[in-house]
Amino acid sequence: MAKQSPAPNWQDLALGCATLEAGSSRYQKTGDWRSSRPIWNFEQCVKCGVCTVFCPEGCLKMNADGYPQVDLDYCKGCAICVTECWTGCISMEEEKD
Ligand code: SF4
Ligand code: SF4
Secondary structure (H helix, E strand, C coil): CCCCCCCCCCCCCCCCCCCCCCCCHCCCCHHCCCCEEEEEEECCCCCCCCHHHHHHCCEEEECCCCCCCCCCCCCCCCHHHHHHHCCCEEEEEEECC
């Protein structure tokens, strides 16, 4: 049986598309990974802002009308906002393309 080589130390890993400079994460369009997107039923939304607090990408902000608004360039479709919305007004829709 062939001997397995040991796993490399993290310092020995090749540099890839890591975030190396402060503020450079804005150039990584994480929305490209998304297979489904959140959609809102604004008739049910009470404008509490809870979903915006839990979004791990920081791509969910309250708009001028007080409703949450998603920046799809960075939304990964993780559905945490769906889980955290206590009124159940967010659901996920599969991406068409
Ligand atoms: S699906 Fe995930 S990344 Fe997108 S808005 Fe909701 S919490 Fe944020
Ligand atoms: S958590 Fe739900 S009810 Fe509250 S702002 Fe977000 S979508 Fe609206």
